[in-house]
Amino acid sequence: MGEEGENIMYVGTVIAKDDTWLLWAIIILWATVSLVLEQRYRWASTISGAIIALVGAMALSNFKIIPTASPVYDTVWDYVVPLSIPLLLFNSNIIKIWKESRRLLVIFLIASVGTMIGTVVGFIVLQQWIPYLAKIGAMMTGSYIGGGVNFAALSAKLNTPEEMISATVVADNSVMALYFLLLIAIPALPIIKRHYHTDYATTDNEQEQQNYWQPKKIQLLDIALSITCAILLVAGSFKLSEVLQAWLPNNNLIWNIVVSFFGDPYLLLTTFTLLVVVIWGDFFERLAGASEIGTFFIYIFFVVIGIPASFVTIISIAPLLFIFVIIILIFNLGLSLVIGKWCNFKIEEILLASNATAGGPTTAAALAIGKRWTNLVGPILIIGTLGYVIGNYAGTLIYRLLLFLS
Numbered sequence: 422m423g424e425e426g427e428n429i430m431y432v433g434t435v436i437a438k439d440d441t442w443l444l445w446a447i448i449i450l451w452a453t454v455s456l457v458l459e460q461r462y463r464w465a466s467t468i469s470g471a472i473i474a475l476v477g478a479m480a481l482s483n484f485k486i487i488p489t490a491s492p493v494y495d496t497v498w499d500y501v502v503p504l505s506i507p508l509l510l511f512n513s514n515i516i517k518i519w520k521e522s523r524r525l526l527v528i529f530l531i532a533s534v535g536t537m538i539g540t541v542v543g544f545i546v547l548q549q550w551i552p553y554l555a556k557i558g559a560m561m562t563g564s565y566i567g568g569g570v571n572f573a574a575l576s577a578k579l580n581t582p583e584e585m586i587s588a589t590v591v592a593d594n595s596v597m598a599l600y601f602l603l604l605i606a607i608p609a610l611p612i613i614k615r616h617y618h619t620d621y622a623t624t625d626n627e628q629e630q631q632n633y634w635q636p637k638k639i640q641l642l643d644i645a646l647s648i649t650c651a652i653l654l655v656a657g658s659f660k661l662s663e664v665l666q667a668w669l670p671n672n673n674l675i676w677n678i679v680v681s682f683f684g685d686p687y688l689l690l691t692t693f694t695l696l697v698v699v700i701w702g703d704f705f706e707r708l709a710g711a712s713e714i715g716t717f718f719i720y721i722f723f724v725v726i727g728i729p730a731s732f733v734t735i736i737s738i739a740p741l742l743f744i745f746v747i748i749i750l751i752f753n754l755g756l757s758l759v760i761g762k763w764c765n766f767k768i769e770e771i772l773l774a775s776n777a778t779a780g781g782p783t784t785a786a787a788l789a790i791g792k793r794w795t796n797l798v799g800p801i802l803i804i805g806t807l808g809y810v811i812g813n814y815a816g817t818l819i820y821r822l823l824l825f826l827s
């Protein structure tokens with residue numbers, strides 16, 4: 422998601438896609454309004470500031486106030502999101518992260534299988550109405566296991582027509598905004614509370630939220646050090662990723678896996694952040710304000726996630742693709758919930774794993790932060806990057822299977 426947004430068509434918005442300052446003002450203003458409402462009003466705290474940010478962004482784009490794609494939104498994906506990750510990991514417990522990562526790996530793989538099953542079912546149902554659906558199915562399998570990187574790689578490898586790529590991107594971005602909204606809301610459903618375990622009980626979570634929003638003593642030096650450390654970690658990780666991807670050979674399967682995994686900038690960023698926190702634990706423990714800055718960045722991200730959900734565009738360009746994507750996500754989440762219940766996984770683990778496959782590790786981490794599942798932020802970032810490795814291969818496998826079925 423995100424990087425493909427430039428292909429989406431939109432017309433007649435009040436604010437143009439290149440009106441940079443106005444778009445930044447609206448995004449930051451609405452992120453701030455969402456936070457203010459969440460802190461001051463019980464109804465807003467109940468539904469969460471994340472949902473307020475998402476719904477407000479959807480309204481702005483659907484009422485043609487702002488465009489559904491802009492370089493400003495890409496800047497949030499490319500710079501604001503990476504900076505938020507170290508800021509939110511400075512207080513992480515590496516032992517807890519290792520323990521939780523093992524459980525998340527299993528449910529992540531289950532959600533990935535759900536994606537593949539959903540793609541096959543959607544193909545069988547819709548193949549006679551959607552052209553190039555075998556190629557689109559392969560692309561969506563790669564995307565809903567390993568993110569936009571695999572979507573781009575598979576679309577190039579399979580020579581999918583550009584107009585079908587654009588339409589698929591519209592369906593993908595729009596559905597993911599709604600799906601993210603659903604994932605935020607699911608834990609509060611009575612049926613979920615009755616049948617699934619959680620480490621974050623509602624009463625405890627309300628108290629934790631109140632504690633989280635309490636004023637803290639933060640000095641200018643804390644802010645300077647937090648931002649500086651975050652920028653250094655992001656710059657170092659992304660530069661090392663560039664070097665590794667340029668220098669390491671990727672002309673065979675083994676090296677391709679090595680480069681995809683160890684050359685991933687988000688995996689490097691998460692790993693280096695956790696390492697420096699272990700080495701200089703006392704320093705980061707005393708550092709105030711990092712999580713607050715990181716959380717605000719994530720609320721900016723929530724607003725941007727909601728913007729692409731243009732219902733007019735869905736109806737006019739990609740109604741059947743919209744249905745196809747929904748079928749995939751139904752099987753992804755459905756299989757995760759059924760097997761997760763059977764294997765005694767907690768609801769937060771199930772939802773984060775499903776989110777990590779469909780939306781990538783960054784959106785999954787945003788969900789964990791928005792729901793105050795703080796112990797799962799680091800683990801889901803690590804496990805989510807696994808999708809980058811397996812997504813391309815899963816997409817290629819599904820393509821062969823769909824060709825056989827057609």
